[in-house]
Amino acid sequence: MTCKEEIPSVEMSHLDHLWFQISGTFCNLTCHHCFISCSPQNDTFGHLTLQNVKDRLEESVALGVKEYYFTGGEPFLHREMVPILVETLRYGPATVLTNGTIFKDEWLGTLSEAEIESSYSLEFRVSIDGFSPETNDPVRGKGTFQRALKGIVQLVEYGFLPIITAVRNWPDDQEQEVVAAFVDRLKQSGYSRPRIKILPTLYLGAETNRSHTYHPTERVTSGMLSDYDQTQLVCEHSRIVTDRGVHVCPILIESPDSLLGQSFQQATTPYQLRHGACYTCYQYGSICSNPSSAK
Amino acid sequence: MIHSSTTSRIACLGGIYNNYLALEVAIRDARKRGVDAIYCLGDMGAFGPHPDRVFPLLSDHDVICLQGNYDHSIGNELNDCQCGYTDPRDNYFAQISYDYTLQNTSVESRQFLRDLPTEICVDLGPLRLLLCHGSPRRVNEFLWASTSPNHFLEHLAAERDADVVAVTHTGIKWHRPLADNRHFVNVGVLGRPENDGNQHVWYTLLETSSVDPLRVKFVPVEYDYHRLAREMGNEGIPAEFIETVQTGWWTTCLEILPAKERKQGRW
Ligand code: SF4
Numbered sequence: 001m002t003c004k005e006e007i008p009s010v011e012m013s014h015l016d017h018l019w020f021q022i023s024g025t026f027c028n029l030t031c032h033h034c035f036i037s038c039s040p041q042n043d044t045f046g047h048l049t050l051q052n053v054k055d056r057l058e059e060s061v062a063l064g065v066k067e068y069y070f071t072g073g074e075p076f077l078h079r080e081m082v083p084i085l086v087e088t089l090r091y092g093p094a095t096v097l098t099n100g101t102i103f104k105d106e107w108l109g110t111l112s113e114a115e116i117e118s119s120y121s122l123e124f125r126v127s128i129d130g131f132s133p134e135t136n137d138p139v140r141g142k143g144t145f146q147r148a149l150k151g152i153v154q155l156v157e158y159g160f161l162p163i164i165t166a167v168r169n170w171p172d173d174q175e176q177e178v179v180a181a182f183v184d185r186l187k188q189s190g191y192s193r194p195r196i197k198i199l200p201t202l203y204l205g206a207e208t209n210r211s212h213t214y215h216p217t218e219r220v221t222s223g224m225l226s227d228y229d230q231t232q233l234v235c236e237h238s239r240i241v242t243d244r245g246v247h248v249c250p251i252l253i254e255s256p257d258s259l260l261g262q263s264f265q266q267a268t269t270p271y272q273l274r275h276g277a278c279y280t281c282y283q284y285g286s287i288c289s290n291p292s293s294a295k
Numbered sequence: 296m297i298h299s300s301t302t303s304r305i306a307c308l309g310g311i312y313n314n315y316l317a318l319e320v321a322i323r324d325a326r327k328r329g330v331d332a333i334y335c336l337g338d339m340g341a342f343g344p345h346p347d348r349v350f351p352l353l354s355d356h357d358v359i360c361l362q363g364n365y366d367h368s369i370g371n372e373l374n375d376c377q378c379g380y381t382d383p384r385d386n387y388f389a390q391i392s393y394d395y396t397l398q399n400t401s402v403e404s405r406q407f408l409r410d411l412p413t414e415i416c417v418d419l420g421p422l423r424l425l426l427c428h429g430s431p432r433r434v435n436e437f438l439w440a441s442t443s444p445n446h447f448l449e450h451l452a453a454e455r456d457a458d459v460v461a462v463t464h465t466g467i468k469w470h471r472p473l474a475d476n477r478h479f480v481n482v483g484v485l486g487r488p489e490n491d492g493n494q495h496v497w498y499t500l501l502e503t504s505s506v507d508p509l510r511v512k513f514v515p516v517e518y519d520y521h522r523l524a525r526e527m528g529n530e531g532i533p534a535e536f537i538e539t540v541q542t543g544w545w546t547t548c549l550e551i552l553p554a555k556e557r558k559q560g561r562w
Pocket residue numbers: 027028029030031033034035036037038039072073074098099127140
């Protein structure tokens with residue numbers, strides 16, 4: 001018989017990254033690997049309003065927040081996404097995680113002007129899977145590879161340099177070839193200096209139907225954390241606002257215990273790493289932040 | 296932490312990256328301008344040739360030095376530079392110059408690097424100036440202009456009760472006046488040009504006077520980059536690094552740049 005090891009807690013050192021679950025769990029796509037099972041019908045989480053965001057931005061000043069991140073669902077399903085980003089750029093750098101399939105030219109025009117006017121960067125992170133419709137479409141839906149590619153080219157035309165994030169769906173030893181092929185394809189499509197970020201697979205949400213869930217031994221223990229740089233964990237320096245309140249991190253919003261309170265003050269409590277996803281964070285480090293703010 | 300005596304005009308040198316030729320010019324220029332002291336904010340090694348040529352210059356000219364992430368690595372003979380790159384290609388090139396620098400840094404120089412302080416507090420006239428490498432809270436934190444909001448910088452400065460904070464580490468200089476008369480300055484680097492198509496590098500003068508509580512002046516440093524490039528070639532340093540010295544455009548470490556800074560470069 002083995003004794004159960006104590007579950008370690010992580011304390012937030014400072015609120016560096018403030019996330020917004022801006023479009024709730026609404027998405028125009030229904031990807032198999034979506035870790036919060038977003039879809040056109042999933043209303044588990046609703047939209048945040050422009051006023052919600054304005055209030056939180058104003059509060060964030062006193063807290064000395066460093067960067068603002070917007071995720072969903074698909075943020076651009078939110079009717080006020082453009083004004084929300086324009087407002088955010090008055091406060092600091094903004095990053096928006098999108099599937100790149102529903103951009104309108106007028107939105108990108110407005111955002112490009114707003115970024116030029118701001119001292120801060122506006123980052124687009126476009127998710128796709130692999131380097132071809134053959135790898136992407138079975139996961140994200142028919143035709144989505146071409147649509148995302150079109151979105152990327154649209155962003156490039158408006159002067160943006162999107163970061164393309166791909167969940168790893170190839171064997172490790174093929175990584176170099178896979179990435180090189182992908183870069184070539186992007187260059188051929190008009191993106192001359194592609195920026196790419198590769199993410200590990202998270203076994204949560206819809207992904208659990210596709211492959212496996214975490215084994216009970218795939219948990220973070222106190223022993224594992226003793227000699228570990230905790231700043232690698234998103235929850236060490238981030239929180240996320242949803243229409244329910246403030247949660248510990250963008251990955252776990254569907255777990256009831258991730259909701260820490262309504263105010264940032266309440267949400268500073270340490271969090272116990274009791275979930276399988278915490279194990280992935282532990283293994284792969286800061287999977288959610290931009291390379292420019294790598295910890 | 297080391298406390299230095301009161302001064303009113305100082306020079307701050309950012310990462311040297313083995314560029315002893317630019318260091319020589321910068322020191323001469325700063326002395327000519329009558330500075331009270333010269334500080335180096337760390338990262339003596341990386342990128343360039345002949346690491347050991349930097350150290351005699353620093354000691355002969357009484358440059359007061361901080362320990363950067365690179366210096367901590369070389370000093371303690373670690374396996375990598377702790378620069379904080381995340382991209383495989385960036386890491387590949389960083390490792391080549393790290394291995395070269397470690398191999399060519401003498402035991403004495405390593406010990407010098409190992410024993411350096413990680414921050415220095417200076418009284419610049421009435422101002423409390425904090426000198427550190429990446430940020431006051433982390434030696435390898437990147438403070439880019441486009442990802443550092445005012446309120447965040449104010450938080451960092453207030454936490455340390457500093458009127459002025461000066462950092463380096465990213466390779467691109469900037470100055471931000473903040474609330475409560477505080478200032479944040481990234482002093483740039485001497486090691487390589489700024490990814491703007493110019494070959495010169497930069498150091499920073501900080502001055503205080505009764506008229507102007509803080510004057511920040513970025514000084515361009517023209518040095519013999521042809522010679523640096525030649526010596527890099529002779530030492531077998533990758534062509535990608537040499538190209539940066541010759542063209543003023545970064546060819547590596549590109550993936551850590553935020554969107555705005557990346558757009559300003561060529562690659
Ligand atoms: S992974 Fe992204 S694009 Fe796909 S369903 Fe989820 S939120 Fe939508």
